[in-house]
Amino acid sequence: MLRVMIVDNDVERTKPLKQSLLDTGYEVIAHLRDTVNLDDACCELKPDIVIIDTDSPSRDTLENICVMTMNEPRPIVMFTHDGDKEQIKLATQAGVCAYVVGSIPNERLRPVIDAAVARFEEFKHLREALNEANNKLNERKVIERAKGLIMKQRKIDEDEAYSLLRSMAMQKNMRIASLSEQIVEAAQLLL
Amino acid sequence: MSSNDITSDKNNSNFLQSIAVDNSRRDFFRTSAAGAFGAAALMGLVPNSIKTNAWAAGSDAPEITEVKIGFIPLTDCAPIVVAAEMGFDKKYGIKIIPQKQASWAAIRDKTVNGELHASHVLYGLVYGVQMGIGGQQKDMKVLMNLDHNGQAITLSNGLKDKGVKDGKTLKRLLDNENRDYIFANTFPTGTHAMWLNYWLAANGINPVTDIKSIVVPPPQMVANMRIGNMDGFCVGEPWGARAIADKVGFTVTTTQDIWLDHPEKVLGTTGEFVAKNPNTARAMIAAILEACKYIDAVENRAKVAKLISGKAYVNTSEEVIAGRFVGDYDNGIGKKWKDPNYMKFYQDGTVNFPYLSDGMWFLTQHKRWGLLKADPDYLSVATKVNEIKLYSEAAGLVGAAIPKDHMRSSKLMDGIVWDGKNPAAYAAGFKIKA
Numbered sequence: 294m295l296r297v298m299i300v301d302n303d304v305e306r307t308k309p310l311k312q313s314l315l316d317t318g319y320e321v322i323a324h325l326r327d328t329v330n331l332d333d334a335c336c337e338l339k340p341d342i343v344i345i346d347t348d349s350p351s352r353d354t355l356e357n358i359c360v361m362t363m364n365e366p367r368p369i370v371m372f373t374h375d376g377d378k379e380q381i382k383l384a385t386q387a388g389v390c391a392y393v394v395g396s397i398p399n400e401r402l403r404p405v406i407d408a409a410v411a412r413f414e415e416f417k418h419l420r421e422a423l424n425e426a427n428n429k430l431n432e433r434k435v436i437e438r439a440k441g442l443i444m445k446q447r448k449i450d451e452d453e454a455y456s457l458l459r460s461m462a463m464q465k466n467m468r469i470a471s472l473s474e475q476i477v478e479a480a481q482l483l484l
Numbered sequence: 485m486s487s488n489d490i491t492s493d494k495n496n497s498n499f500l501q502s503i504a505v506d507n508s509r510r511d512f513f514r515t516s517a518a519g520a521f522g523a524a525a526l527m528g529l530v531p532n533s534i535k536t537n538a539w540a541a542g543s544d545a546p547e548i549t550e551v552k553i554g555f556i557p558l559t560d561c562a563p564i565v566v567a568a569e570m571g572f573d574k575k576y577g578i579k580i581i582p583q584k585q586a587s588w589a590a591i592r593d594k595t596v597n598g599e600l601h602a603s604h605v606l607y608g609l610v611y612g613v614q615m616g617i618g619g620q621q622k623d624m625k626v627l628m629n630l631d632h633n634g635q636a637i638t639l640s641n642g643l644k645d646k647g648v649k650d651g652k653t654l655k656r657l658l659d660n661e662n663r664d665y666i667f668a669n670t671f672p673t674g675t676h677a678m679w680l681n682y683w684l685a686a687n688g689i690n691p692v693t694d695i696k697s698i699v700v701p702p703p704q705m706v707a708n709m710r711i712g713n714m715d716g717f718c719v720g721e722p723w724g725a726r727a728i729a730d731k732v733g734f735t736v737t738t739t740q741d742i743w744l745d746h747p748e749k750v751l752g753t754t755g756e757f758v759a760k761n762p763n764t765a766r767a768m769i770a771a772i773l774e775a776c777k778y779i780d781a782v783e784n785r786a787k788v789a790k791l792i793s794g795k796a797y798v799n800t801s802e803e804v805i806a807g808r809f810v811g812d813y814d815n816g817i818g819k820k821w822k823d824p825n826y827m828k829f830y831q832d833g834t835v836n837f838p839y840l841s842d843g844m845w846f847l848t849q850h851k852r853w854g855l856l857k858a859d860p861d862y863l864s865v866a867t868k869v870n871e872i873k874l875y876s877e878a879a880g881l882v883g884a885a886i887p888k889d890h891m892r893s894s895k896l897m898d899g900i901v902w903d904g905k906n907p908a909a910y911a912a913g914f915k916i917k918a
Contacts, residue, residue: 329708332698350701352589353671357699360618360672360855390589 297405298323298340300331300351310344310412319405332358342402344409347390355392389413432470439473442480546578546764553751553768554583554591554603557798558702558720559805560631560749561604563829565792567775575774576767576881584796587701588671595753596622601761602753602768604630608846610752612673614869615847617855623755626843626870627769628836628878630749630776633740634808634827635676636724637683638733639716640709644817650736651687658694667691668700668708668717675748678849679739680718685916686742686898692853692918703799709733720748721827722804727816729804734816740825743896745835747842758871765871769878773836777882780830785810833884838870841891841904848902848911854918862907 297319301307304326311321322338325331328351335343335358343355389409393402436458443454462472553568555561561582567573568580583600585591588609594600596613607626614624639648646661648654658665667684669677677699681691691697695715700708705717710732718739727733739746751772758765779788789806792798798805807814811826828835843866850856876886893903902910 329704329711329713347593348586348590350586350704352587353699353701356589356618357669357672357697361697 294318294320295401295405296320296322296339296341298325298334298338298343300325300328300343300345300349302326303346306413306416307344309415310409313408313412314405317404317408328354331355341393342405343392344405345390345392347388349390352390352392359392388417432473435477436470436473439476442476442484446484544763544766546576546767547761548601548764549577550579550581551601551764551768552581552583552599554585554594554600554605555797556585556588556591556604556702557800558604558749559634559722559792559798559809560720560827560829561797562779562788562792563630563751563772563775564604565797566779566788567771569791570775570778572774572778573767573771576771578764578767578771580768580771582797588674592619598754598757601757601764602627602751604749605752606671606674606676607747607750607842608673608675608678608850609671610750611843611846611850611865611869612855614865615850615856615860617673617850624869625753625755625758625765626838627751627753627758627765628773628838628871628875629747629842630751630772630829630836632745632748632828632831632835633738633825635679635718635720635739635748636735637680637716637718637737637739638705638709638724638727639736640712640714640733641731642712643715644734648736649817651683651689654736655688658689665695665716666698666714667695668698668705668714668719670702670719671699673846673850673855675746675846676718676720678846678853679742679746680716681849681853682896683718683737683742685914686896688916690916706730706732721808722798722800725804725808726800728814731816735813736815738813738823738825740823741897743894744825745828745894747839747845750838755868758874762874766874766878766881769875770881773830773833773878773882773884776829776836777884780828780835782810830884833879833882834887836875836879836884837887838872838875839887839890839892839904840866840870840872841893841902843870844904844907845902848907851908851911852914852917859908859911863904 297314299307299311299321304324307324311324314321322340323334325334328349331351331354335355345352345355389406391402391406391409439458440451440454443449443457444451447454447457449457458469458472462469465472553564555564564580564582568582573580585594585603588606591600591603591605592609592613595603595605607629610624610626612618613622615621639654643654643657646657648657667680669680671677677697680697684691684695689695698714700714700717702719702723705719705723706727708714709717709727710730716733716736724735728735739748751768753765778784786806789809790802793800793802793805808826811823813823813826814820830836840863844862847856847860847862847865851859872890879886891904893901895901900913
């Protein structure tokens with residue numbers, strides 16, 4: 294059984310990965326947040342593979358462990374010898390970096406890397422979706438405020454105010470949300 | 485109700501009108517921008533043959549004008565930062581965008597896969613990639629050396645309390661007190677690993693068998709020593725000075741006392757990049773060489789220290805950088821001195837010339853410590869990696885002297901001379917090795 298160690302400060306991101314590895318029969322021997330004792334942890338726990346954030350400063354620590362124990366070649370997955378550039382690119386974009394401490398054939402490593410990339414990607418999409426939802430919510434808020442301003446200034450009702458906004462947005466070829474933003478900003482200055 | 489109704493109602497809607505005016509101005513800009521893009525698109529229709537003829541006619545215009553250069557937060561990233569911040573890049577028709585990185589591994593990966601066009605990188609790391617140590621082999625280039633000297637080995641206060649004050653007393657402690665001694669460097673094939681190994685071995689300590697070597701990211705060295713995780717480390721400034729300022733250790737030796745005017749960081753890139761973009765590579769060398777010249781003037785150093793201490797760069801206090809930057813050393817155990825051999829960046833270009841013997845030295849040490857299993861063809865590897873041709877052209881543009889000899893001779897701390905002449909014999913000749 295492959296022994297996997299996960300190093301990431303973002304536990305929210307790596308929790309699902311841990312679960313999915315456990316579900317598919319891998320042994321997740323450690324999940325480290327603090328990397329101060331990374332070297333000791335690697336020596337004591339002897340993971341076969343370490344999954345780490347591409348931009349973690351602790352990557353050099355792992356480079357050393359791989360080089361210092363290289364009686365046989367220890368592939369670093371970012372430089373896989375199977376030359377699958379697309380796969381490497383995908384992993385980098387997702388923020389996954391993997392170090393193999395030991396000589397394990399690529400076909401046994403692949404599922405772990407694939408799972409890590411998939412989970413990290415999923416997390417990225419979730420975060421993007423959340424951002425999008427937040428943006429939408431903010432847009433709705435600003436439209437409401439613009440509508441309120443127009444209603445108050447022109448003493449009209451909500452529907453009329455909205456159709457005013459909409460027709461002006463169409464005329465100016467702008468999104469209602471952007472026009473509303475400008476109205477709110479301008480109102481701050483002028484009213 | 486139409487939108488005209490809004491703007492014509494003067495009693496309460498002037499704010500909407502002001503928006504309408506504002507928008508029309510925006511549209512104007514948008515239209516003119518489209519015009520400019522249109523022109524660019526038309527230029528794209530100029531046949532390639534005409535463009536290439538213009539190049540063949542002797543233009544040395546850079547192929548890429550925006551270059552991303554990676555760096556690690558260390559004092560010697562200064563040439564990259566100064567070249568970009570003080571406009572030396574524009575003089576040579578390029579724009580340098582410094583890109584801070586969190587690890588040497590990231591510098592290597594991003595340089596190799598082209599995300600970064602070039603990097604501030606450890607001399608030995610470039611040769612490690614060239615030889616395929618710890619990763620896939622890739623043809624690399626050293627465009628120029630960036631600095632000499634200015635790194636240091638720090639020992640912990642714990643060792644000081646045991647009476648250690650130099651290499652001899654460290655050796656005595658190791659012989660008498662049996663435990664694991666942990667020493668940190670910054671990258672397995674890098675310069676700090678080689679300085680540390682060389683110094684330990686010169687003091688009778690075998691770095692492969694007598695101590696445990698670990699790697700710690702430079703900005704984390706001091707914190708790790710504070711919690712007792714290590715006995716010593718070798719790293720670039722300002723982290724040696726910082727260990728003293730934070731009272732966690734002392735400087736047992738500077739690297740200039742291991743090898744006076746040793747090579748250190750380089751401007752590194754891939755062979756592929758240089759083959760495709762020789763003019764950009766030359767422009768980068770020229771711009772950074774001129775920055776090196778600027779930094780080397782003592783009167784500019786305070787300003788440079790201030791510039792690089794910022795959050796976007798080294799991110800530490802200016803004072804911690806400034807002292808050793810001009811040779812004001814304090815070893816933290818009572819010795820203060822003015823070191824004439826502090827970190828040098830130019831010295832009429834002798835710092836920057838990519839001497840073949842400098843590159844070969846790292847190969848000899850990689851062989852000595854077992855990172856290379858067999859002797860490589862030292863001279864042909866160095867000739868391939870060190871970009872003497874483009875460097876010399878760039879030095880011509882800047883007015884830096886170009887040495888006639890591609891080798892130089894140095895006597896290191898143990899009295900052994902390295903002149904690049906017999907690399908295999910040199911590598912095999914050390915008493916202490918892997």
